[in-house]
Amino acid sequence: MLLVIGAQRSGTRTMANMLGIRHEKQFNYEQTNGTIAQLLSGVGIKPESSWMIMPFFKLLCNDPLIKFVHVIRHPLNVVASLQSLRAWDDKRLGHYQNFVYKYLPGMKTLTDPIEKSLYYWYYWNKMPHKEVPRLQIEALQNIKIYNKGTHYPLTWADVPDTPLKQKVETLAQEFNYGF
Numbered sequence: 001m002l003l004v005i006g007a008q009r010s011g012t013r014t015m016a017n018m019l020g021i022r023h024e025k026q027f028n029y030e031q032t033n034g035t036i037a038q039l040l041s042g043v044g045i046k047p048e049s050s051w052m053i054m055p056f057f058k059l060l061c062n063d064p065l066i067k068f069v070h071v072i073r074h075p076l077n078v079v080a081s082l083q084s085l086r087a088w089d090d091k092r093l094g095h096y097q098n099f100v101y102k103y104l105p106g107m108k109t110l111t112d113p114i115e116k117s118l119y120y121w122y123y124w125n126k127m128p129h130k131e132v133p134r135l136q137i138e139a140l141q142n143i144k145i146y147n148k149g150t151h152y153p154l155t156w157a158d159v160p161d162t163p164l165k166q167k168v169e170t171l172a173q174e175f176n177y178g179f
Contacts, residue, residue, distance in 0.1 A: 011137030
């Protein structure tokens with residue numbers, strides 16, 4: 001059984017469409033460790049693609065029947081996409097914000113939305129504590145179901161040079177992204 005994991009705005013919906021699997025049905029902002037444990041012990045989990053699986057990776061990764069694919073997207077594209085949605089300051093998205101803050105409580109103290117997005121990209125993509133196959137979503141640009149879209153105009157030079165930016169660059173380079 002396949003679970004596609006990744007960060008928000010990294011292509012989990014594209015992967016769900018491409019693979020013909022569910023998107024954010026079982027794994028969504030309403031889930032907790034307790035309800036995931038119930039799924040494991042009861043009905044079972046169906047193939048799904050959701051960025052909200054990531055906090056439960058440690059709970060699920062030892063099940064030999066579950067296979068993971070980690071979909072990734074260049075951090076600049078994720079940050080720009082989150083900025084275009086106003087992801088960290090739009091009150092209509094509060095349920096998603098609360099979900100992220102529950103698992104990345106350090107984000108609550110950050111005030112700059114670009115810094116929040118960098119923090120999110122870095123720490124969310126660090127959650128898998130063991131290697132799983134990765135797919136760069138940009139590799140699908142020539143497939144019609146991948147929509148790069150138009151986002152907030154942002155260049156890497158616009159991002160303040162901080163230790164967090166350097167961490168993001170290092171992890172992105174581990175994922176074979178350049179700047």
